[in-house]
Amino acid sequence: MAPGKESSVGGVAQCGRGSTLRHASICGLQPGASRSHRRGPHSEDSRYWPLDGVQAFLDGHGVKERKKVHVVDETEQAAQKRLSMSQWKQIQQLEIRLLEHVDYLYDDNFPMDIRQGLASWIESQDWDTAANDESMATVLFTNLLSQLDRVRSHEQNFLQRHNMKMIQQQLQMKYTSNPAIMAKVISTCLKEERRILSSACMQEQGPLEKSLQNSVAFERQKNMDNRVGIIRNSVQLMDQAVKYIEDMQDDFDFRYKTLQSRDSTDRNSEMMKQEVTRLQDMLNGLDFKRKEILSKMDVVVKEIDDLVTSQLNPELQDWKRRQQIAAIGGPLLTGLDQLQSWFTLIAQSLFQIKRQLDKLGELVVKVTYECDPIPLQKPQLEERVKYLIYHLIKSSFVVEKQPCMPTHPQKPLIIKTGVQFTTKVRLLVKLPEVDYQLKVKTTFDKDLPPGRVRQFFILTNNTKVMDIEDYSNGCLSVEFRHLQLKEKKYINGTKGNEGLLSVTEELHSLSFEACFTVQGLTIDLETCSLPLVVISNVSQLPGGWASVMWYNLLTDEPRNLAFFGNPPRATWSQLSEVLSWQFSTFAGQGLNKEQLTMLGEKLLGQHASCSDYQVSWSKFSKENIAGKPFSFWMWLDSILELIKKHLQPVWNENYIMGFVSKEMERTLLKDREPGTFLLRFSESHLGGITFTWVEHKDNGDVKFNSVEPYTKNRLSALPFADIIRDYKVISDGVVPENPLKFLYPDIPKDEAFGRLYNSQPSKVHPYIPSTLIPISELRSNSTSTPPSCQSPEPPMTPGEFDMLSEHLCFDIDTMSSPYSD
Numbered sequence: 033m034a035p036g037k038e039s040s041v042g043g044v045a046q047c048g049r050g051s052t053l054r055h056a057s058i059c060g061l062q063p064g065a066s067r068s069h070r071r072g073p074h075s076e077d078s079r080y081w082p083l084d085g086v087q088a089f090l091d092g093h094g095v096k097e098r099k100k101v102h103v104v105d106e107t108e109q110a111a112q113k114r115l116s117m118s119q120w121k122q123i124q125q126l127e128i129r130l131l132e133h134v135d136y137l138y139d140d141n142f143p144m145d146i147r148q149g150l151a152s153w154i155e156s157q158d159w160d161t162a163a164n165d166e167s168m169a170t171v172l173f174t175n176l177l178s179q180l181d182r183v184r185s186h187e188q189n190f191l192q193r194h195n196m197k198m199i200q201q202q203l204q205m206k207y208t209s210n211p212a213i214m215a216k217v218i219s220t221c222l223k224e225e226r227r228i229l230s231s232a233c234m235q236e237q238g239p240l241e242k243s244l245q246n247s248v249a250f251e252r253q254k255n256m257d258n259r260v261g262i263i264r265n266s267v268q269l270m271d272q273a274v275k276y277i278e279d280m281q282d283d284f285d286f287r288y289k290t291l292q293s294r295d296s297t298d299r300n301s302e303m304m305k306q307e308v309t310r311l312q313d314m315l316n317g318l319d320f321k322r323k324e325i326l327s328k329m330d331v332v333v334k335e336i337d338d339l340v341t342s343q344l345n346p347e348l349q350d351w352k353r354r355q356q357i358a359a360i361g362g363p364l365l366t367g368l369d370q371l372q373s374w375f376t377l378i379a380q381s382l383f384q385i386k387r388q389l390d391k392l393g394e395l396v397v398k399v400t401y402e403c404d405p406i407p408l409q410k411p412q413l414e415e416r417v418k419y420l421i422y423h424l425i426k427s428s429f430v431v432e433k434q435p436c437m438p439t440h441p442q443k444p445l446i447i448k449t450g451v452q453f454t455t456k457v458r459l460l461v462k463l464p465e466v467d468y469q470l471k472v473k474t475t476f477d478k479d480l481p482p483g484r485v486r487q488f489f490i491l492t493n494n495t496k497v498m499d500i501e502d503y504s505n506g507c508l509s510v511e512f513r514h515l516q517l518k519e520k521k522y523i524n525g526t527k528g529n530e531g532l533l534s535v536t537e538e539l540h541s542l543s544f545e546a547c548f549t550v551q552g553l554t555i556d557l558e559t560c561s562l563p564l565v566v567i568s569n570v571s572q573l574p575g576g577w578a579s580v581m582w583y584n585l586l587t588d589e590p591r592n593l594a595f596f597g598n599p600p601r602a603t604w605s606q607l608s609e610v611l612s613w614q615f616s617t618f619a620g621q622g623l624n625k626e627q628l629t630m631l632g633e634k635l636l637g638q639h640a641s642c643s644d645y646q647v648s649w650s651k652f653s654k655e656n657i658a659g660k661p662f663s664f665w666m667w668l669d670s671i672l673e674l675i676k677k678h679l680q681p682v683w684n685e686n687y688i689m690g691f692v693s694k695e696m697e698r699t700l701l702k703d704r705e706p707g708t709f710l711l712r713f714s715e716s717h718l719g720g721i722t723f724t725w726v727e728h729k730d731n732g733d734v735k736f737n738s739v740e741p742y743t744k745n746r747l748s749a750l751p752f753a754d755i756i757r758d759y760k761v762i763s764d765g766v767v768p769e770n771p772l773k774f775l776y777p778d779i780p781k782d783e784a785f786g787r788l789y790n791s792q793p794s795k796v797h798p799y800i801p802s803t804l805i806p807i808s809e810l811r812s813n814s815t816s817t818p819p820s821c822q823s824p825e826p827p828m829t830p831g832e833f834d835m836l837s838e839h840l841c842f843d844i845d846t847m848s849s850p851y852s853d
Contacts, residue, residue, distance in 0.1 A: 119222070120151035122229050130228055137224050139369065141206070142217045143199050149183045150176070159222060162215035164438040173211035177204070227363050227616055253370070256343050260377050263339065266332050267381045270325060274388045277321045281395055284314045315401070323405045325392070326413070329385060333416055336378060340424060344374055348427060349588075356562060356584040359434055359444050361613030368432060368458070372507055375428045375460040382421050383463065383551060389414050422555055425548060428460035429557040432509060435542055435564055442617055445584075446565050446576040447540075449488070449517050455561065457544050458509040459498065470498040470546055472510050476517065478543040478560075480593075486538060488566060491516040498546070517566060536575035537596035539563035539583070563593055574669040578653040585610050601646040604632055611668065619675040620684045630691035634715075635664050662718055670719035678747035679721065681788050687711060687775060688721070694738075700776060701726040702734050707773025714741035721752070725771050737771070753788035755806045756781065 123134055138144040147154065162169040177200060184196040207214040291307055351371055357363070389410055396406045433456035436444035447453050457472060474494040477487065498510040542561040547554065563583055565576035579596065585607070586600050608628045616622040623631070635652070636645055653665045660667070675683045682688055688711045692700070701708055706728050714720030720741030727735040742755065760768045775784040 118152060119155050119225055119229070120147065123225055126228070134225065134228060137221050139367070140202060141369075142214075142221055145195065145199060146176075146180070146203075147221070149196070150179050153179050154218065155222070159215045159219035160441065163212055163219050164441055166212050169212040169215040173207055173214055176214075223617070224363060226620065227613075227622075252343070253347075256339075256347065256374060259335075259339050259343070260374055263332060263335060263381050264377055266328070266335075267384050270328055270332065270388055271384065273321070273325050273328070274391050277318065277325060278391065278395060280314070280318050280321060281399055284311065284318060285398060287311055287314070315399075318399070319401070319405075322392070325388075326405050326409045329388070329413055330409070332381075333385065333413060333420070336382060336420060337416070340378065340420065344378065345427065347371060347374070348430075352430070352590070353588050355434070356588065359562065360581045360584050360610060361442075361617040362610070368430075368460070372458075372460040372462060375424065376462040379421065379424055379428075379461045379463060382417055382424065386414070386417050386421070386551065389417065418553060421553060425459075425461050425550070425555050426557060429544070429546070429548075429559045430458055430460060431544070431559055431561050432456045432458040433511070435515075435561050440573070443573065443577050443580070445562055445580045446567060446573060447517055448570065448573075449519055449566065449568050452514050452516055454511060454513045455515065455542065456509060456511040457498075457559065458507055459548075459557075460507065462507050463550065470508060470548060471495055472498055472544055472546045474512060474515065475543045475545065477540050479541075479591075486535070486566070487520045488517045488540070489520060491518045519568070533596055534575070535567060536565055536572055536579050538566070539579075539593040539595060540566055541591055541593060560591055562590060563595070574666055575653065577669070578665045581610055581614075582649055582652070596649070599649040601648050602652075604636060604645045604647055607647055607652070608632065614668075614672055615675070618672045620680055621686070623690075627690050630693070630696075631668075633693070634691060660716065667718060671713050674713075674719040674721065674744055674747070678744060679752055682711070682752055682785075685784075685788070687784060688713075689776065697724055698736055701736060704777065705774055707771055708776055708778070709772045709774070710776035717741045717743060719743055721747075723756070723772065725773075727771070750806065751788075751790045753785045754790055756785050757789050759806050 123131075126134070135144075138147060157172055157175075158168075159172070162172050180196060180200045180203075184193050184200070187193045187196065203214070287307070288311060291304075291311065294304070348371060351368065354363075392406050392410060396404065396410075400407065433454065434444045435447060435453050435455040437446065437448060437451055437453045439451065440446065455474075459470075472495065474490060476490050480487065492514050494512075494515070496510045496512060498508045501507055501509050541563055544557075544559050544561075546557040548557050549555070565579050567573060567576050582599060582602070583592075583595055586602055587595065589595075608623075608631065611631065612622040612628060634657075635647065651664070653663055656663055657667065675688075679688065690711075690713055692710070692712050694715070697710065697712060700710065701724065704726055707725055709723045709725035711721060711723050714722055720743045722738050722741040724736055724738040727737065729735065739759075742752065747755075756772060757770075759770050759772055761771050762768050772781055775781060
């Protein structure tokens, strides 16, 4: 063989006479080849301000004990003892287990330092309304910054002043352009605080809340953080390993080319033989390093695959289930930001591995040999990495905010035709390489079940571009704020045969589609909302909300639009928990154990004591209560509306016993002082509240009197606490007086309601101030027995009262004792 010629036989390459490079053949080296550009790892965001954590809650102070209605045990006494305290002070009194849940609410979006420093001011603002009102949100945001300035100027500690300044700057960066987001964040935190306080007052948590607030979930998340951290470290080390291999190969490349450039007469020299041996050793080392890095990549890719399958996907499904529960008033403890962090870190790791494989491919072009591990293993690894990237990004496309009408923010998933509604989707993978012109298209009822009668279409623009949110650490999202639905017209103006389901039982869905392109990978994204109820009249809202509750309570299927074709039953323990959530959400305070027991007796009768008793959908929402023209849910929903609009202060003081039956009412009052009264909701009226007081006759007889229920129309004229204060009874021969003396069991009326009284003096001079007075007539036996103590509507002025008392004559001693609603 001629000197200087190379030949490869049986996998052994010869380089000159008498020397061989075993295990490999060298080919394709280009003199002067430069290194390819190497990308460093992406920088990761970090939180600039450490929170004090749970220990920050442990500095609360005790308060004086106050009397409350029907104190039954130490647990309830402890809960009622906190009722006069501010919400944040109540939070500080909770046990460590619950404080951990509170600690989880606060991050850079709303630091706990602000909650602590501005507690009273924050609780006095209407954040719920501001979250849906840009102008109000702007005013509150400006005021919040002013409040922070004030607190900072009075702070003596230099470090605390510095931290408050940093927080203020961070808030300005996040929310100046969209203060309604800040209002939504604060509103959510306050709502969750109230829910945690409510659960602390209950003797026993419901099954759903228990499952969402267990320590296992927190341990699982810690484990997830650890595994993601290990993967990130491994990928960074692999980056260094690939760089080391590149440096080794560059060194080998240089030496080999130097050897090639030598004169052919030197090829048999001893120095040449030593150089060839050195090159052989270097190539063997390079082969070892290539196999080692591929082996490490295989291990890391398997670990990512296992992590996504065994933990990340279940965490995502768990969040979606929590979103369902939160939609119907339940707690939302797992934040989407945490999921985004996991998705982003895993995606960054996969893309980094993909770049490392691309780099190995470039190295193969320069140096390869028989049994080179890179050409053998790289294609398979690349396919696995692409598969993981594809499914990771596809699953990261989620509905962050379910469709909701701004007019009814606490009742999502109900859409009224012709009324604007909002919704928001988000991509949980945050990468610089993302194509930011990502268009999202919405489609209504993409896959409509067969036999569906009503059909709708989106009236407004249904396509928008995703954009980066500065206040959410740079994620891609898009919010549709002006969507409207319109019902399709039917042939001859009719809908054809009506379906078997009612309007509020028909379920619909809103789909979102986009095409995602990143680093040469094209991914079609699709997600959908939870099932929606479409109504055409606001009177259908209660029935629609019943359907939303029933669906999201009993199934985690995201798109079972035929659910009400055969709706499953709910156990009373499940249903009672959700009903308590409704009172927490709409009235500010959930139901205690006694109130839930009373409700159970109302719905289930003799089966109320069985928590596993199965309640049918029809019995809950469709069938009328025996002897009444309305269903159980319509009755309960009307009470919720009454509390929300007219009774919330009294309800939150725990002064309304609520759901006690008339028989139990008599039992409770008969041995009490004359004038003792209790407050309960009417059983015969939709949205009515009444009070009953006890009287004792000289002959030992006990009389019970119930006032005609006050409904929203009557309570709009006068606050309920003022009605209690000013209530009068007219009777012949007796000076009109207020028969209400003690709130059950023995709390003086003014002590209970004093701070809720709302005086109404006229401020227009020189007129004499006037006051509205509620009056009932107690009729004699000679007249027909009324259903209850009649109260004129609206209440009388003092002048009308004087005229009436001069002309009316009733004998209170011969008065009948009607007892009814």
